Amino acid sequence: MLKTKDLVLVALFTAMIIVLGLIPPVPVPWVPVPITLQTFGVMLAGLILGPWRGGLVVLTYVLIAMLGIPVLPGGRAGLAVLAGPTGGFLLGMIPGAVITGWLAGALPRGELAHAPQGWKAVAPQVLRCWVASVIGGLLVVYAVGIPWLATVTGMGLNKAAWAVVVFLPGDLLKALVASIVAQRVRRLGMI
């Protein structure tokens, strides 16, 4: 059973993803598409809270949006988003966060707080987080989103996949930033 603190963490992280999503998109050099911080928040939820609480965070996020409260980027909400072409990407974030958290694994509590902080010492942790967010936060999300896009629009899977390619560089970069941030936070063992 989840403790009160777990429930609070889920609520806090969900609220944080919502806040991150409502902040105007951040332009990133070399990437043609403006990056919303929403998927960034989803990766962080998995990396920092682990698979179950991370999954619950995204589930809560999607359900709140479906209830009709405008929490998605650009103040969107409601069932229309799910019925639309990008609904699959939203739904895919739920298993995405679970798998990110599962692959990233748990860090021993607070043990690394005083560990050496050189670039070489943290690289393996960051790399593991990055692989986890790329598989969970990108591949799994795309695996649900692309067939959904293909079905709603009636375009073939191939063409739908190509339409998503523009987001790939931004998402890979986002995964890296999330991994570095997560590694810094995880090291402190506050969860």
Add this chain to the structure above:
Amino acid sequence: MGSFYFPGDSWLHRTAAGVKLLLLMLAGAGLMWVHDWRILLLVLLGVLLLVQQSGARLQQVWLYLKTLSWLVIILILYTAFAQTPLGALEVGLRIYALLLGALLVSMTTSIAQMMEVLIWLLRPFHQLGWVNSERVALVFGLTLRLIPELTVQWQDIREAQAARGLKANPFTMGVPMLLRTLRRAQDIADALDARQ
């Protein structure tokens, strides 16, 4: 925060929320199999008629649609380019019929009614002891309550860094944002436990 719902007394408002959601799901699944643009056009006109029946102000509907439209228009152009113009017409009609249908449900169903459907859907899990509906409601309420708090927290960090001449960057914003959020969790949890 506002939602899409507007109070009213149309027959669409009076229809049970669960029924509307079920019909929307069936329509969504059904429309995927329709490839004739004339039928899709009829469906879209039918949905528009329903929107009119709900008593929604068209101006408001247009405003909501606009926020969803830029992506749809890109998709339609992409389809026209990658497939045929007729295919693009089909895609456009289908997506707008679905968007409007979903919007209609959101506009005629209050958040409380939606929440009731959710709790009802969770009932089997509640009885199995897997999910506690009251805790679900607690998490939802808490999340909504925390959104303004965290927005202020974000602005605080932003201002603190601007004062030191730092530009917003994901590391300098992300780490303090997360640490403050995590530190808060324990305090809120203690406060909740103390009240039980």
